[in-house]
Amino acid sequence: MRDVMPRWADVVLIPLISLVLAFLLSAVVIVAIGEDPLAAVRMMVTGALGSTYAWGYTLYYATNFIFTGLAVAVAFHARLFNIGGEGQATLGGLGVALVCLALPWPHWVLALPAAVLAAALFGAAWAAIPAWLQAKRGSHIVITTIMFNFIGAAVLNYMLVNVMRPQGSMDPATERFPPGTHLPTLHDLLALVGIPFSKAAPANIAFLIALAACLLVWLLIWRTRLGYEIRAYGHSEPAAIYAGIRPVRVVMLTMLVSGALAGLMAVNTVMGEAERLVLNSVEGAGFIGIAVALMGRSHPFGVLLAAILFGFLYQGGAELALWTDIPRELIVVIQALVILFTGALDNMVRMPLERLFLALRKRRT
Amino acid sequence: MAGAEAPAAGRHPDAAPAIELRGISKAFGTVQANRDISLRVMPGTIHGIVGENGAGKSTLMSILYGFYKADAGEILVGGRRVTIPDSQAAIRAGIGMVFQHFKLVEPFTVLENVILGVEEGRLLKPALARARDTLQRLARDYELNVDPDARIEDLGVGMRQRVELLKALYRQADILILDEPTGVLTPTEADHLFRILKNLKSEGKTIILITHKLREIMAITDTVSVMRRGEMTATLETARTSPEQLAELMVGRKVLLRLDKKPATPDQTILEIENLRVTDDDGVERLKGVSLSVRAGEILGIAGVAGNGQSQLLEVLGGITPATGNVRVKGAEIDLTGRHSDGRSRRARGIAHVPEDRQREGLIMDFFAWENLVFGYHHDPACQRNRALMDNAAIRARAAEQMARFDVRPPDPDLAARNFSGGNQQKIVLAREIERNPDLLLVGQPTRGVDIGAIEFIHQRILDLRDAGSAVLLVSVELEEILSLSDRIAVMFDGRLMGERRPDQTDETELGLMMTGMRTEVA
Numbered sequence: 093m094r095d096v097m098p099r100w101a102d103v104v105l106i107p108l109i110s111l112v113l114a115f116l117l118s119a120v121v122i123v124a125i126g127e128d129p130l131a132a133v134r135m136m137v138t139g140a141l142g143s144t145y146a147w148g149y150t151l152y153y154a155t156n157f158i159f160t161g162l163a164v165a166v167a168f169h170a171r172l173f174n175i176g177g178e179g180q181a182t183l184g185g186l187g188v189a190l191v192c193l194a195l196p197w198p199h200w201v202l203a204l205p206a207a208v209l210a211a212a213l214f215g216a217a218w219a220a221i222p223a224w225l226q227a228k229r230g231s232h233i234v235i236t237t238i239m240f241n242f243i244g245a246a247v248l249n250y251m252l253v254n255v256m257r258p259q260g261s262m263d264p265a266t267e268r269f270p271p272g273t274h275l276p277t278l279h280d281l282l283a284l285v286g287i288p289f290s291k292a293a294p295a296n297i298a299f300l301i302a303l304a305a306c307l308l309v310w311l312l313i314w315r316t317r318l319g320y321e322i323r324a325y326g327h328s329e330p331a332a333i334y335a336g337i338r339p340v341r342v343v344m345l346t347m348l349v350s351g352a353l354a355g356l357m358a359v360n361t362v363m364g365e366a367e368r369l370v371l372n373s374v375e376g377a378g379f380i381g382i383a384v385a386l387m388g389r390s391h392p393f394g395v396l397l398a399a400i401l402f403g404f405l406y407q408g409g410a411e412l413a414l415w416t417d418i419p420r421e422l423i424v425v426i427q428a429l430v431i432l433f434t435g436a437l438d439n440m441v442r443m444p445l446e447r448l449f450l451a452l453r454k455r456r457t
Numbered sequence: 458m459a460g461a462e463a464p465a466a467g468r469h470p471d472a473a474p475a476i477e478l479r480g481i482s483k484a485f486g487t488v489q490a491n492r493d494i495s496l497r498v499m500p501g502t503i504h505g506i507v508g509e510n511g512a513g514k515s516t517l518m519s520i521l522y523g524f525y526k527a528d529a530g531e532i533l534v535g536g537r538r539v540t541i542p543d544s545q546a547a548i549r550a551g552i553g554m555v556f557q558h559f560k561l562v563e564p565f566t567v568l569e570n571v572i573l574g575v576e577e578g579r580l581l582k583p584a585l586a587r588a589r590d591t592l593q594r595l596a597r598d599y600e601l602n603v604d605p606d607a608r609i610e611d612l613g614v615g616m617r618q619r620v621e622l623l624k625a626l627y628r629q630a631d632i633l634i635l636d637e638p639t640g641v642l643t644p645t646e647a648d649h650l651f652r653i654l655k656n657l658k659s660e661g662k663t664i665i666l667i668t669h670k671l672r673e674i675m676a677i678t679d680t681v682s683v684m685r686r687g688e689m690t691a692t693l694e695t696a697r698t699s700p701e702q703l704a705e706l707m708v709g710r711k712v713l714l715r716l717d718k719k720p721a722t723p724d725q726t727i728l729e730i731e732n733l734r735v736t737d738d739d740g741v742e743r744l745k746g747v748s749l750s751v752r753a754g755e756i757l758g759i760a761g762v763a764g765n766g767q768s769q770l771l772e773v774l775g776g777i778t779p780a781t782g783n784v785r786v787k788g789a790e791i792d793l794t795g796r797h798s799d800g801r802s803r804r805a806r807g808i809a810h811v812p813e814d815r816q817r818e819g820l821i822m823d824f825f826a827w828e829n830l831v832f833g834y835h836h837d838p839a840c841q842r843n844r845a846l847m848d849n850a851a852i853r854a855r856a857a858e859q860m861a862r863f864d865v866r867p868p869d870p871d872l873a874a875r876n877f878s879g880g881n882q883q884k885i886v887l888a889r890e891i892e893r894n895p896d897l898l899l900v901g902q903p904t905r906g907v908d909i910g911a912i913e914f915i916h917q918r919i920l921d922l923r924d925a926g927s928a929v930l931l932v933s934v935e936l937e938e939i940l941s942l943s944d945r946i947a948v949m950f951d952g953r954l955m956g957e958r959r960p961d962q963t964d965e966t967e968l969g970l971m972m973t974g975m976r977t978e979v980a
Contacts, residue, residue, distance in 0.1 A: 315846045320828070320835050327821045333777055334810070334818040335833035336801025450486055 097449045103394070107387060109441050110433040111401075117433075118426040127418050139411025140404045148278060148293020149410075153377075154403030155295065155360045158302040160381025161399050162309050163215075163354035165390040169313055170346040171326040176222060176237030177354040178378030179244030180215040184355025185362040186248060187214030189256065189266050189369035197272035204275065207363050208301065208356065215355015216348040218244060223347030227340040233347070241378070252371060265370040275364045298360035302399075305353060306392040312349070313392075322346050354378060380427075386435035398434075405430065473536030475500040475663035476521075476552075476632055481530035483516055490516040492687045494530070498680070500631075503654060503664045505674040505695070508684030509707055509908035510879050514667050517684070518634055522554045523547045534632070553625025557636045559617050563610040567603050567620050568592070571627050588627060595626055599656040600649070615646035622653065633657065634665045639673060643762050644936065644969030651677050669909075671700040672937070683707055708910040716916055719924065721944040724753035725787075727897050727928035728774075733782035735769045735952075743769045744780065745952035751897070756919070756929040758943030758960075760936060762972050766952040767932040768813055771901045774930070775810040776803040787896060800833055809890035811883075813901030813932065819886040820874045827856035827870035830889050863888035864914060880911030887915060891922050898922055901932045916942060936965050950974045 097105075119129035140150045160177040167174035174180075187210035197203035222236035252264040261267075277296045282289040313319040325332040325342040332339065361373050380402055387401070388394030409423030433441075474497040483491040491513045498504040508514050519525045521532065523541040532539055534550045541547050547554070561570050568588050576584045589605055596602045603612075603619050612620070618638060625633055635654075639647040654664055654677060666678060674681050675695060682692045683706040691706050704712040728751040735744040744766045751757045759767050772778040776799045784791040786806050792798050800810070812818040820829050831840050831852050839855075842848035856870040863884045865877070874882055883903065890898065900919060904912045919942060923929050933939050939946055940960050948955040948971040955971045 311846065315849065317835055317841075317847060320847065324821050324824070324832065327823050328817065330814075330818045331821055331832070334775065334800055334812055335835075336776060336799045336804065338799060453487065 097446055101445065101449065103389070106438065106441050106445065107434055109445070110437070111430065113441070114426070114429040114433040117429050121422065121425060122418065125418070125422070127416065132412060132416065132418060135412055135415060136404075136408030139415075140408035143290065144288065145290035145293050146407065146411075148290045148295040149407040150400070150403040151278065151295040151299050152293065152360070152365065152403070153406040154399045155299045155302045156357050156377040157380055157384045157399035157402045158306065158396060159357040159360070160354050160377050161384030161388060161395040162305055162381075162392060163350045164381045164385035165388065165392070165395050166309060166313070166322075166353065167346055167350040168385055168390040169319075169326050170322045170342055172223075172226070172343065172346060172350070173234045174219065174237055174347065174350045174354075175234055175382065176219060176240050176244075176351070176378070177357075177381045178374050178376070179237070179241035180218045180351040180354035181357040181374045181378050182241075182244040182248050183218040184211040184215040184358035185369055185373050186251060186358075187211050187355065188358045188362045189269075192269040192273045192363060193256075193266060196270050199272055200275050203273040204297070204359075204363075207273070207359055211355040211358045212352035213355070215358075216352040218355070219347040219351025220344070223344050223351075226347075227343040245372075248369075249371065252369065256369065263370075266368050269363070269367045273363060274367065275359075277364075294365040296360065296364035298356075298364045301356065301359065303396070305356065306396050309353070310392040318345060354381070383427075383431040383435060386431070401430075402427070472500055474498055474533070475502075475535060476665075477533040477536075478517075478521075479531045479533070481517065481520060481527045481532075483520060483525060483527050489687050491520070491527070494684075494689045496682060496689060496692065498632075498663055498665060500535075500663050501658060501661045502679040503658055503666060503677055505666045505668065505678035505681040506684060507667075507669060507671065507674055507681060507703060507707060509669070509910070510906055511908075512684040512707070513687040514684055515636065516687075518554070518636060518665075518667060521547065521552060521634065548628050548630070551629065551631040553628060553630025553633050555618065555621040555625060555633065555635045555638060557638075557640060559614075559621055561609045561617060561620060564608060566606050566608055567612075567623070568605040570609060570620055571605075571624050573624075575628060591627055592623060595623060598660065599626075599653050601626075601653055614641045615643070615649070618642070618650065619653075631661075632663045632665065634667070636667045637669070638666070639668065639670065641763060641934075643972050644965050645973060647673075671703050674703065675700060685709060704909055708908070710910070712909055712913060716913075716920065716941050718920055718941070721755045721923065723755040723944070724926065726750050726752050727787055728930065729783075729785040731783040733770070733773060733780055733784065735766075735773060735778055735780045737769075743952050744773070746782075747949075747952070747954055749947060749954060751928040751930055753896075753926050753928050754923055755944040756923050756931055756942055758931045758933065758939040758946045759949050760939045760946055760968050760972060761934070761949035763934050765949050765972075767949050768901070769952075770949075771810070771813065771899050771930075771932055774803070774808065774897075774899050775812070776800040776808075801836065804833060804893075807896035808899065809893050809895035809897070810899040811886050811890050811901060811903060813905070815882055815886050820882060822875040823873055825871055825873055826860065826865070826877070826885055827853040829874050829885055830856040830859055830870070832889065834889070834893070859888040859892055860885070862892075863918070878908065879906040880908045880915075883907050883915060884911065887918055891918055894925070895922075895927055897928045897930065899930050899932075902934065903931070904933075904935070904938060936968055939968075940965070948972055 122129040122132050140146050160181065163177050164174055188207045191206045191210040192203060218240060222233050222240055225231040225236050226233040256266045257264060258267045275296045278299065279289045279291045281297060313323065321337045321342050324335065325337055325339060329339060357377060362369055366373060384395055384398040384402055387398040405427050409426065412418050413420040413423060476498045478494055478496040481491055481494040494517060506514050516525065520527045521541065523543040523546050532541060539550050541550060562573065568585055571592065572584045572588045578584060592605050601619055601623060603616055603623065609617060609620065638650060642650060658664060668674060678695045680692060681695050683690050683703060685707060731748045733744050733747040734742065736742050747770060749757065759770065761767050769778060773780040773793065774784065779794045779798060781793065784793060786808065791806065816822060821832065840847055840852055853870050857868065860868040860870060865881050865884045874885065877885065903915050903919065907915065919929060931942055943960055946958045946960055946963065948968055950972060951974060
């Protein structure tokens with residue numbers, strides 16, 4: 093039953109219809125609690141896309157989701173389900189904080205590469221242990237990465253409370269990073285080319301790193317030998333072994349790349365926005381990465397679009413909670429519906445659509 | 458004899474057909490699996506259905522057994538119209554099915570499997586007693602001897618098949634459908650099965666035999682139907698046809714059933730194996746000291762019933778399974794256990810490998826044809842654009858040429874492997890492995906699930922490679938294939954080689970005996 097639909101229908105039409113369905117159902121829920129869905133949509137759109145300030149937040153969140161979404165997507169290609177983005181991003185934050193606080197950095201141009209490296213290394217290291225357990229011992233990576241999220245949170249807690257907290261402070265957080273680590277925001281960057289952009293929004297140069305990561309992941313998966321081996325292993329382990337591809341190597345390398353991508357998220361949040369390390373700086377972005385990868389069909393470009401959508405939902409939802417009586421929890425419901433329709437209920441839309449295309453094709457012939 | 462369009466050797470020429478299909482059609486999406494199929498099978502006859510893979514045989518039988526619902530057409534059993542919505546209805550109509558892949562509960566005994574689903578009552582004991590009596594009677598009537606208390610997991614494939622037959626007979630089937638029943642049997646077991654089928658026929662049972670082996674059709678059936686591309690192209694009386702005619706009807710063109718094979722001119726020894734031993738993950742020794750050698754320009758065929766160690770032999774040589782013993786290729790020792798004992802290192806030593814299961818191992822079914830055509834050779838310098846990236850354009854261009862040379866249809870490198878037919882998938886694997894001009898070619902089941910038209914082509918390519926001076930190690934469960942391709946034949950049983958024969962000095966009977974572990978005098 094392949095090739096029933098043209099590719100554009102598979103890539104664009106199905107996610108779009110799923111999205112519309114999710115929004116329709118959300119509208120029903122909003123009506124049910126006595127609010128006006130149209131007003132809610134208007135408020136979300138203005139709140140997330142209506143000004144450069146709004147865009148600044150939407151893209152800031154989207155940057156996080158691009159990194160975690162790519163992390164999940166890369167692992168998916170090797171049929172590994174990395175649920176540990178949360179923990180890997182947490183450890184990435186630790187790496188960024190250690191680097192930023194280690195030296196009196198003179199300028200962000202020097203600090204950024206070091207922080208990127210640290211974030212990637214710490215994230216990769218946190219993925220390496222579950223990867224090794226999977227490759228060598230067969231311990232299921234879903235279980236181990238979930239466990240490592242909790243361990244990661246505990247490690248961060250310990251580090252903040254016992255090691256990195258400034259003396260006398262009651263707050264489990266590091267001191268502020270030195271000014272030389274301050275990253276340029278989109279306001280600073282766009283000012284260079286003369287485009288006005290909100291000064292208050294947190295979107296920063298990490299967004300550009302995320303875009304570069306999309307391109308690099310695309311090259312890795314579809315243009316390199318390693319990517320070829322990752323995809324081959326993901327489709328069929330016996331075939332990969334037949335071809336002389338070593339599973340241990342593929343599992344380890346895939347998870348290192350995946351963990352590094354998740355860790356890079358910290359450049360955006362810890363270094364670009366908070367400029368210090370606090371507890372729970374990841375705020376669930378690791379999990380949203382799973383939905384982003386599912387919706388983006390594990391393709392970097394799809395991940396980019398899905399990440400921007402979820403950035404919109406995140407920011408629009410925050411606005412909604414701020415200005416209306418619609419509770420914050422309802423935003424989670426809307427997000428959940430989007431995940432449900434685009435991820436889990438994919439076939440619900442796909443099957444009727446395939447039948448439709450089939451009927452169309454039959455009529456033509 | 459009955460009417461011209463339904464010749465039958467049955468004993469009731471005037472009786473209604475045991476089973477009759479009228480205008481059966483079934484489509485899956487755009488694929489018309491069955492198109493307007495009509496068929497009459499008289500009671501007390503054996504009717505063969507032949508056709509290539511994808512001709513629609515299995516779909517038709519699945520409709521008969523209630524797995525699929527036909528889009529159009531009707532089914533008559535014993536002259537009465539029936540609808541068969543599920544397998545229970547098929548059983549009630551007196552239809553029994555013996556599948557290619559047995560549907561038995563392995564830890565259960567034969568008796569328990571037989572009554573499964575027809576226990577009739579809350580307690581098992583009366584049903585078991587009833588079944589034991591029936592089984593004894595069936596064993597006596599039809600040579601269907603099976604120990605009723607044996608567990609399925611302890612039985613061989615031949616026995617398991619008998620249990621399937623018993624299950625159908627216990628449910629009082631009058632019409633038995635057998636799907637590729639001899640695929641897993643030794644020649645002796647197959648002969649026994651045919652005796653059973655003849656006994657069943659003489660008791661008035663009607664048998665429909667689905668097979669791709671024309672020899673079996675000729676040996677046992679009364680009438681035969683040929684299917685091609687979803688249509689029933691002919692129904693013939695077996696006595697008045699020939700394998701050549703059937704093959705032509707199946708493929709739609711003339712087919713050479715005999716190979717154009719020159720005598721071998723063996724040169725220096727390429728492969729030497731001494732005392733090869735393999736123990737699998739369950740601690741069972743699968744190869745128990747195998748020694749053999751293959752020279753350049755010859756084909757060594759390994760015959761044997763599936764599961765006697767042939768697969769392990771290929772896997773060891775292909776770098777998939779570690780082993781102990783000595784293997785030399787062109788005189789140089791091969792590392793059988795080290796960290797770098799893998800498929801890649803074997804390819805570097807000039808060993809190409811066409812695996813037994815192309816869909817599981819030989820191909821990535823979701824990869825494009827061009828991606829599959831470098832699978833295993835993707836480290837080759839010719840595949841790289843620079844140090845980091847692969848040269849996909851060059852790979853695709855070479856793939857298109859290879860597909861043209863190997864007559865892969867359609868010759869479209871941008872089609873995923875799963876969209877090709879079995880024969881064309883195999884041609885993709887062969888193109889990849891043969892075009893490397895290997896010193897040693899390992900081939901497992903080269904024509905399993907491959908249509909007749911492609912078999913001829915594949916065999917010719919293997920012979921061409923031999924004539925070009927490569928050594929070929931061929932593993933196949935098809936004796937005919939072993940006999941027609943090999944220059945020497947070694948028979949494998951229970952992880953050991955039982956001896957070697959030349960194809961012109963042996964026959965299927967002797968090889969069949971050796972395959973069951975019986976020692977024969979060295980010729």
